[in-house]
Amino acid sequence: MIEKGKISAMQMGIMMYPTITATAILLVPAITARYAKQDMWLSPFWASLIGFLTVYIAVQLHHLYPQKTLIEYSEDILGKFLGKAVGFIFLFFYLHANGIIIREYGEFVVGNFLSHTPLVVVMGSMILVCSFAVRSGVEVIGRLAEVIVPVVIILILANIILLIPDMKVENMFPIMEKGIMPSLMGAIIPQGWFTEFLLIAFLLPYVDDRNKGKKWGMISVTAVMLTLSLINIAVLFVLGGITSRFLYPAFSAVRYVSIADFLEHIEAIVMALWVAGVFVKIAVFYYALVLGTAQWLNLSDYRPITFPIGFLLLLFAVWSAPNLIELIHFLGSSSPFYRISIQTGIPLILLFIAKWRRKTNNQKLTQQG
Amino acid sequence: MKAGVILGTLVLVALIFLYEWPRINRTQKKEKVVFIVLLSLGTILAIMLILNPDLPGPTQMIEYIYKPLGRMLEK
Numbered sequence: 548m549i550e551k552g553k554i555s556a557m558q559m560g561i562m563m564y565p566t567i568t569a570t571a572i573l574l575v576p577a578i579t580a581r582y583a584k585q586d587m588w589l590s591p592f593w594a595s596l597i598g599f600l601t602v603y604i605a606v607q608l609h610h611l612y613p614q615k616t617l618i619e620y621s622e623d624i625l626g627k628f629l630g631k632a633v634g635f636i637f638l639f640f641y642l643h644a645n646g647i648i649i650r651e652y653g654e655f656v657v658g659n660f661l662s663h664t665p666l667v668v669v670m671g672s673m674i675l676v677c678s679f680a681v682r683s684g685v686e687v688i689g690r691l692a693e694v695i696v697p698v699v700i701i702l703i704l705a706n707i708i709l710l711i712p713d714m715k716v717e718n719m720f721p722i723m724e725k726g727i728m729p730s731l732m733g734a735i736i737p738q739g740w741f742t743e744f745l746l747i748a749f750l751l752p753y754v755d756d757r758n759k760g761k762k763w764g765m766i767s768v769t770a771v772m773l774t775l776s777l778i779n780i781a782v783l784f785v786l787g788g789i790t791s792r793f794l795y796p797a798f799s800a801v802r803y804v805s806i807a808d809f810l811e812h813i814e815a816i817v818m819a820l821w822v823a824g825v826f827v828k829i830a831v832f833y834y835a836l837v838l839g840t841a842q843w844l845n846l847s848d849y850r851p852i853t854f855p856i857g858f859l860l861l862l863f864a865v866w867s868a869p870n871l872i873e874l875i876h877f878l879g880s881s882s883p884f885y886r887i888s889i890q891t892g893i894p895l896i897l898l899f900i901a902k903w904r905r906k907t908n909n910q911k912l913t914q915q916g
Numbered sequence: 917m918k919a920g921v922i923l924g925t926l927v928l929v930a931l932i933f934l935y936e937w938p939r940i941n942r943t944q945k946k947e948k949v950v951f952i953v954l955l956s957l958g959t960i961l962a963i964m965l966i967l968n969p970d971l972p973g974p975t976q977m978i979e980y981i982y983k984p985l986g987r988m989l990e991k
Contacts, residue, residue: 847944847946848947859961862961862965867974868975880987881981
């Protein structure tokens with residue numbers, strides 16, 4: 548095995564939490580609000596269903612091929628040629644998706660804080676930091692997540708509490724004015740984020756206590772669902788019907804915090820910790836990509852290709868969209884279907900084929916015996 | 917301007933090479949090949965993007981494939 552490190556199931560769950568939430572709290576609330584209006588707080592619940600399904604698929608596949616990652620067992624299931632082709636689709640997907648994530652991060656930082664810094668420098672420095680984390684292996688990323696995530700969660704909750712004076716509960720009404728459809732439509736976009744739980748297929752082989760993998764995966768999905776729902780409620784209560792007009796609603800809402808004219812401008816702290824969260828997100832995606840590439844090419848080590856792939860990631864981040872508006876348009880239209888079909892659709896087909904092959908093999912064995 | 921950016925890119929690639937190359941084991945032939953191939957792919961892509969920033973990207977390709985579904989969400 549290329550990766551010798553081991554993580555606990557809890558670390559895996561903790562790693563996955565910022566992997567979904569970090570960018571899901573940026574642009575997603577605005578896109579959700581566009582469809583769901585005042586029912587936007589319901590959308591994460593519907594969206595999380597696909598998260599549970601994805602975790603279930605990944606865990607089932609892991610039970611069939613305990614020592615292998617997604618890239619390796621897709622070759623076992625589909626045979627050499629098709630397996631390599633599917634592996635390439637996954638790798639391309641993660642390269643592209645991570646490029647988009649890095650771009651979202653860069654646009655956010657440049658748009659709100661470092662307005663005179665070139666985008667490439669902001670994104671490049673993040674990739675550099677992540678590549679050192681990736682080179683150190685899965686254990687280091689797991690521990691980093693253990694340090695960062697509790698602070699991020701406390702911070703999110705603290706911000707929501709600080710926003711309570713600005714909240715207007717009546718923004719929520721009428722609940723389900725036009726039935727269930729708007730909230731379901733609003734759920735399509737976050738669904739794309741929940742399918743990213745497929746990344747546990749890259750982490751499960753290195754989990755120590757393997758029977759707890761499923762439990763912590765599910766806990767992680769639930770935590771993400773509650774967080775997104777809580778943030779959507781907070782944003783809705785503070786901003787109301789104009790939520791969809793903001794670029795970064797959650798961030799704009801935090802700017803409302805003003806306690807006794809003393810505690811203000813806490814968005815700088817939010818930013819600092821959010822960057823830590825997105826760092827874990829990029830590192831996990833980057834790690835899956837590097838490990839997957841090394842396994843796809845049957846290398847004995849993944850470290851040598853970390854920096855070249857980091858360089859490619861930077862290029863894809865620049866290449867993925869000409870500007871922020873195009874990026875939002877992509878995220879709000881084709882991207883959820885793209886993510887769902889690759890991160891849930893293909894693994895589901897893999898699982899069916901694997902089960903079916905297992906079954907026919909068993910039948911053959913019993914006939915021979 | 918563009919020549920400067922290309923020069924900067926080449927310096928970056930050279931730095932990656934100088935950092936990583938001595939760390940790859942002499943016996944790891946395949947790793948060396950993959951390292952060189954990925955790095956040159958990156959360099960070629962970088963120069964292409966610098967010379968022609970409007971090069972159609974992966975996002976356009978995906979958007980083209982998923983357009984019929986994506987239209988459902990457009991307003």
